Amino acid sequence: MSAWHDPERTVIDAFLEISQFRPGSRPTYRWFLRSFEDVARRHPAVDRQMLDAWLKAMEKRWRLPTLLNQVCIVDRFLDHLVEIGLITDNPVAVLRRRYNLKQNKPVWRALTSPNPDEALAALRRPAPFGSVLGDFMREHVALMRRRGYQYETQAHWLLRFDRFLQANPELAEASLETMLERWAAAKPTRNHAAECQKLGRILTKARFRLDPSIPPKRFNPRPEREVAREHRRPHIFSPADVRRMLDVARTYPSPDAPLRPMTIYTMVVLAYCAGLRRGELAGLDLGDVDLQSGTITIRETKFYKTRILPLNASVVAELRNYIDERRCAGAPQNPQSGLFWHEHFNDRYTPVSVSTMITKVMRRAGFKPPSGRTGPRVHDLRHSMVVNRILQWYRSGVNPQDKLRFLSTYMGHRDIHSTLVYITVTQDLLQEASERFRVVGAPCLTMEARP
CATH class of the missing domain: 1.10.443.10 (Intergrase catalytic core)
Known part of the structure; x- marks a missing residue:
C-alpha cells in the first residue's frame, strides 16, 4: 500500500524538473528520492514510523554526516507532496512544530540518534510568550509594531525573559520588580545587566500605559554606559x-x-x-x-x-x-x-x-x-566607505560638512546624526583634518588684534 497515490511514479521527476537543479545533480537526487519512495510504498502513511524505517535503511549505505547533508532534498520533496495534495503534512515539520523548533535539521539529527525520543525531548523549546507575562508582552510587541516600529531587538529581549520565566515557575506570583531582579542575577556579564535595564524600562512603561497608578521605575544607567564604552571600534579597511x-x-x-x-x-x-x-x-x-x-x-x-x-x-x-x-x-x-x-x-x-x-x-x-x-x-565595509569618502573629500579640497547630508541620504539614514556614528577618527583622517585647520583656521590664532 503506497503512502501516496502515484502509480506512474512521475512525481519525483516532476519535482526535479520544477526545482531546476543542476543537470549533474539530478541523478543523485533522483536515486535518493527513489529510495525514499521505495520505503514509503511499503507503509500506509508518510509519518514518523516511515521516516525511521527509511533512515535505518539509508544508514547502511551512507555515512551519517553525508546522509544529514542530503535530507534537505527530502524536506523539499515532502513540502512539494503537501503542496500538490498527495500527503496532508510534512512529518518533519510536524515534529518541528511539536517541539517548537525553528529548523528541520535538528529533527533529522535527533531521528538518526540511538535514542530518538530522548534526543527530540532534549530539543524541546518553550513556546513563545508562554509565561505568566506572555500575553502582556505579546500584546506590547504587537502594539509597537502597529505604531510603525520594527521592534525586532526588543522582541528578542522579551522572548529571552519569557523563557527564563517559564524555566522558573516559582516566580509566577512574584512582582515584576522581583522577576527582573532574578533575571538580572541569572548572568554576571555587563551586556546582560545592560539588557536587563532596557527590558525593565520597556516593561514598566508598558505597565504604566495599562495602569497609570503604577509610575514607571527609574533605572540605573551605569550598566548601559559601561557597555557603550566597551563597544568594539569598527575596522576601517583601506x-x-x-x-x-x-x-x-x-x-x-x-x-x-x-x-x-x-x-x-x-x-x-x-x-x-x-x-x-x-x-x-x-x-x-x-x-x-x-x-x-x-x-x-x-x-x-x-x-x-x-x-x-x-x-x-x-x-x-x-x-x-x-x-x-x-x-x-x-x-x-x-x-x-x-x-x-x-x-x-x-x-x-x-x-x-x-x-x-x-x-x-x-x-x-x-x-x-x-x-x-x-x-x-561585514558591516565594517560600510563604515570604511564613509571614512574613506570623507578622507577623499578632504584631499580634494571639499568641505565634508557641506556633503554630510547627501552622504546620509545615500546611506539610507534617518538623519545626519546616524551618519556621524560611522565617522571613525583614523590617523589619516585626523592628519587631513589637522592640515585643513592649519591652512584655514590656524592663521586666525596669530592675527594681531586691531587697534
Whole structure:
C-alpha cells in the first residue's frame, strides 16, 4: 500500500524538473528520492514510523554526516507532496512544530540518534510568550509594531525573559520588580545587566500605559554606559585592503558553483562602493539594477525607506560583467528574481549566507583569524566607505560638512546624526583634518588684534 497515490511514479521527476537543479545533480537526487519512495510504498502513511524505517535503511549505505547533508532534498520533496495534495503534512515539520523548533535539521539529527525520543525531548523549546507575562508582552510587541516600529531587538529581549520565566515557575506570583531582579542575577556579564535595564524600562512603561497608578521605575544607567564604552571600534579597511579582498573573492575555490566567486566579488564591490547592508545585498532583485542610468534601487529596507543610488562607472562595469556571467550560468531573467542567485537551489542568497561568504573572504585575506568572532565584520565595509569618502573629500579640497547630508541620504539614514556614528577618527583622517585647520583656521590664532 503506497503512502501516496502515484502509480506512474512521475512525481519525483516532476519535482526535479520544477526545482531546476543542476543537470549533474539530478541523478543523485533522483536515486535518493527513489529510495525514499521505495520505503514509503511499503507503509500506509508518510509519518514518523516511515521516516525511521527509511533512515535505518539509508544508514547502511551512507555515512551519517553525508546522509544529514542530503535530507534537505527530502524536506523539499515532502513540502512539494503537501503542496500538490498527495500527503496532508510534512512529518518533519510536524515534529518541528511539536517541539517548537525553528529548523528541520535538528529533527533529522535527533531521528538518526540511538535514542530518538530522548534526543527530540532534549530539543524541546518553550513556546513563545508562554509565561505568566506572555500575553502582556505579546500584546506590547504587537502594539509597537502597529505604531510603525520594527521592534525586532526588543522582541528578542522579551522572548529571552519569557523563557527564563517559564524555566522558573516559582516566580509566577512574584512582582515584576522581583522577576527582573532574578533575571538580572541569572548572568554576571555587563551586556546582560545592560539588557536587563532596557527590558525593565520597556516593561514598566508598558505597565504604566495599562495602569497609570503604577509610575514607571527609574533605572540605573551605569550598566548601559559601561557597555557603550566597551563597544568594539569598527575596522576601517583601506582601499588597498579592499583590493586584496576583491582579489581573494575572484579566486574563491568553488568547483561545484562556478558563479560563486563572481557573486562574492560583486557583493564586496557593492558593500564597499555603495555602502550596502547585508540585508540590502540579499534583497536586491535583477530589476533593481539599471545599467543604462548607472543606478540601483534599494527597496523598503531599514526605517522602511527606498532609495535610488547612483554608482561609479567602474562599479556599473563590474555589475554588467556579473549580470552577463549570471545569464550564462542559467539564472532566471525575470526582474523579480534575486540579483545574487544561488545555483544549487535556484534561489537568492539569504542575509546570513551573504555575511558568511564575505566573512570567509576576510579570513582568507588575513583580516580575521581562521575561527571565532574577533576581527572585522561585514558591516565594517560600510563604515570604511564613509571614512574613506570623507578622507577623499578632504584631499580634494571639499568641505565634508557641506556633503554630510547627501552622504546620509545615500546611506539610507534617518538623519545626519546616524551618519556621524560611522565617522571613525583614523590617523589619516585626523592628519587631513589637522592640515585643513592649519591652512584655514590656524592663521586666525596669530592675527594681531586691531587697534
